[in-house]
Amino acid sequence: QVQLVESGGGLVQAGGSLRLSCAASGRTFSSYGMGWFRQAPGKEREFVATVGWNGDYTQYADSVKGRFAISRDNAKNTVYLQMNSLKPEDTAVYYCAAGRRFGSYSENEYRYWGQGTQVTVSS
Numbered sequence: 001q002v003q004l005v006e007s008g009g010g011l012v013q014a015g016g017s018l019r020l021s022c023a024a025s026g027r028t029f030s031s032y033g034m035g036w037f038r039q040a041p042g043k044e045r046e047f048v049a050t051v052g053w054n055g056d057y058t059q060y061a062d063s064v065k066g067r068f069a070i071s072r073d074n075a076k077n078t079v080y081l082q083m084n085s086l087k088p089e090d091t092a093v094y095y096c097a098a099g100r101r102f103g104s105y106s107e108n109e110y111r112y113w114g115q116g117t118q119v120t121v122s123s
Contacts, residue, residue: 002026002098002112009094009117012086016121020081022096022114030054030074033103035110036081038092038119045095049081050103057103064090086121093118 008020022034033052039045049060049070058070067086072079079096094117099110 002028002032004096004098004112004114006094006096006114006117009119011120011122014086014088014121014123016086017082017084018086018119020083020094020096020117020119022079022081024077024079024098026077029077029098031101032098032112033100033109034070034072034079035097035099035103035105036070036079037095037097037107038090039095039116040089040092043092045107047105047107048094050105051079052103053101059103059105061105083119086119088121088123091119091121 003025006022035050036048037045051058051070055072069082096114097110098112
């Protein structure tokens with residue numbers, strides 16, 4: 001069982017930065033691939049970024065490539081999402097998830113989900 005708690009969301013102006021954190025409980029964190037997803041009002045949840053169990057593999061949605069960076073610290077049981085050059089269209093609830101060891105862009109590969117943290121980007 002893994003419990004995930006996101007933090008770091010908030011209100012930021014366009015062009016600004018935020019760093020999201022996702023703290024995981026349990027001693028098996030390092031065996032899971034981790035992902036970030038987001039859901040904007042009225043839209044389906046979408047993939048943002050994923051990182052494999054040891055941090056070597058990462059993948060990004062085209063919409064965030066070059067602006068966002070995912071990383072993890074297995075000693076701290078935490079995964080991060082550094083978000084730079086934020087745009088109003090990045091406004092959403094951001095969720096972290098734990099699942100397939102090598103990471104995945106598919107929601108179906110994730111077993112555990114956090115409650116989400118709101119990110120609002122003003123124009």
